[in-house]
Amino acid sequence: MSSGLSVSGLEFRFGPKQALENVSFEVPAGTFCALLGPNGAGKSTLVSLLTRLLVSPDGAIHIAGYDLQRKPRAALAALGVVFQQPTLDLNLTVWQNLSYFAALHGLPRNIVSQRIDAALERLDMRERAHEKARDLNGGHRRRMELARALLHEPKVLLLDEPTVGLDAAARAAITAHVHDLADQGLCVLWTTHLTDEVRDSDHLLVLHQGAILADGQAGAIRGTSSLSDWFLSHTGAAA
Amino acid sequence: MSGWWGVLRAIVGREFLRYIHQRERFIAALVRPLVWLFIFAAGFRAALGLSIIPPYQTYITYEVYIVPGLCAMILLFNGMQSSLSLVYDREMGSMRLLLTSPFPRWWLLFCRLLGSTVISVLQVYAFLAIAALFDITMPALGYVTVLPGLILGGLMLGALGLVLSSFVRQLENFAGVMNFVIFPMFFLSSALYPLWKMAESSPLLRNICAANPFTHVVELVRFLLYAQLNMGALAWVVVSTIVLSAIAVWGYDPARGMMKRRSA
Structure with a gap:
């Protein structure tokens, strides 16, 4: 019984188009796993399957040991x-x-208040609890969405290109924060097309044309070239 | 079980909060039937002679005749409005948030449906209150007995909205759907004219009206406003609600419904 995320033999087709082909990987608890892929690689389809917005007849997804199907x-x-x-x-x-x-x-209800207080405290946003979300800037909105995703204390955290639209400082802050969460024992799957969000010590999955192209430690995969160069030469897409 | 109740309260509460943030929507929803009542009906009363038909026991003015139809029209527009906001939610992403809740999808959809129904019913009562100010009144008991009919009619038309939202892919396509659903439903019903009157001009049209579930919402509301139950209308509305809800749940099923087609 794993407390992380496990995907095996996952396939998905949109009509004649094979969107995902035999995708299998494991992300143990306490791991920050970056899922890197160019646009159109199948990341969004995979996220839809992992969140059960789509269901595939082939393959299995286990979240914290529970079969999603x-x-x-x-x-x-747990997600x-x-x-x-x-x-x-x-x-x-x-x-x-x-x-x-x-x-x-x-x-x-009684737990909700405590958890929300604690979450806002961590974000240093307690005094803004009664402001409208519209009045928050992009970085604060994202952090709030992250805090929200953690309210029910999930075992597995899935972030789908969470830094889109953020400035450099907010991007660095949220990337660092989520790495901390993984260090504290959470299983994190972070999808991105930006190689600079991946650290050498991270677990890296590269998705290309619906299939897993590489699976291992980011530093080991890139070898001596930069991850960006490695990614470019293997997928033909600039990252 | 408290979790289920919490989900219901949260979803209905959110609908309500969203609603009170949109004052224009409230006013528009109220103005529409009032325009029909005070302008259309005033002009039309001279053209249409009404005989005494149940549930009425005396001659009534056209304004009185048209009130139940306008109540149902509020329910219809609101059902469509809520469908529109579902499509909007889907484009905006908040639908994803809702559907990744661990509660069963049919329950989430039902809560959403109930939320929009509550708002519809409040609007109907606001409309009835204004009509009463202008001396267009129903028996006092009728205002109470109509409540279950309004809820049921609201659920039926809300379920219709859910079905449409699961099949309409984009917000831009919605205007067309409105024209193809709202207007035929409204005009091919007993909302504006009694069916016997329709039969005088065309028996075929009369039969189409009689098969239109919206006609039965109108009749259910009409009889309940006079504290009477029209069993035939009730049966039609209940069956339509069940069928439409089943289609909506099917449409939102992750294995075959809208998400799959949408992502394609």
Whole structure:
């Protein structure tokens, strides 16, 4: 029974187009795994399958040991997600956004307040709890979405290109923060097309044309060239 | 079980909060039936002679006749509005957030449906209150007995909205859907004219109206406003609600429904 994320033999087709072909990988707990792929590599399809927005007849996904197909509720309860698109209700306050999500995950009310307080404390945003999400800047919104994804204390955290639209400082801050979370024992899958978000010590998966091109430690994969050069020469896409 | 209740409260609460942030929507939803009531009906009353048909026991003015149809129209527009906001949610990503909740999808959809129904019902009562200010009144008991009918009708038309939202891919296509759904549904019903009147001009049209589930929402509301139950209409509405809900749940099924086609 793994407490991380495990994908085996996953296939997916959109009509005649093979979007994912025999994708298998394991991300143990306490690992920061970067899923690198050029646009159109199948990252979004994989994310949709991992979050059960799509279901594939072939292959299996286990989240914290739960089969997503057979025990979707237990599997989804162990999964935290930060989507690529912003998913905050801009007209609602920070607090309302967080408590809405907590309720969707079935957290009891007395726990919700404590968790939201703690999450806002960590983000140094406690005094902004009653501001509308619209009034937050892009970096704060993203951090809030991250805090929200952690409210139900998931075992596995999935982030789909979470730094899109952020400035350099916010990007560095959120990348560092999520690495810390992995060090604390969380299983993290971080999808990106930006090689500079990947550290040498990270677990790296490279997805290209729907198949896994490389799977291992980032430093070992890139060898002596920079990851960006390695990626370019193997996928033909600038990163 | 508290989790299920919490989900319901959160989703209905969110719908409500979103609604009160959109004052224009509230006003638009109220103005539309009032325009029909005070302008269209005033002009039309001279052209249309109404005989005494159940549930009415005396001659009524056209304004009184048209009130149940306008209540149902509010439910219809709101169902479509909520469908529109579902498509919007899907484009914006908040739908993903909802669907990755560990609760079963049918429950999430039902909560969403109930949320939009609550708002519809509040609007109907606001409309009835304004109509009453202008002396277009129903029996006092009718305002109470109509409530379950409004909820059921709201659920049915909300479920229709869910079905549409699962099949319409983009926001831009929505105007067309509105024209093809709202107008035929509304005009091919007993909202504006009794079916016997329709039969005088065309028996075929009358039969189409009689098969239109919206007609039965109108009739259910009409009878309940007079504290009477029209069993035929009730059965039609219940069956339509069940069928539409089943299609909506199917449409949102991750293995075959909208997400798959949308991503293609």
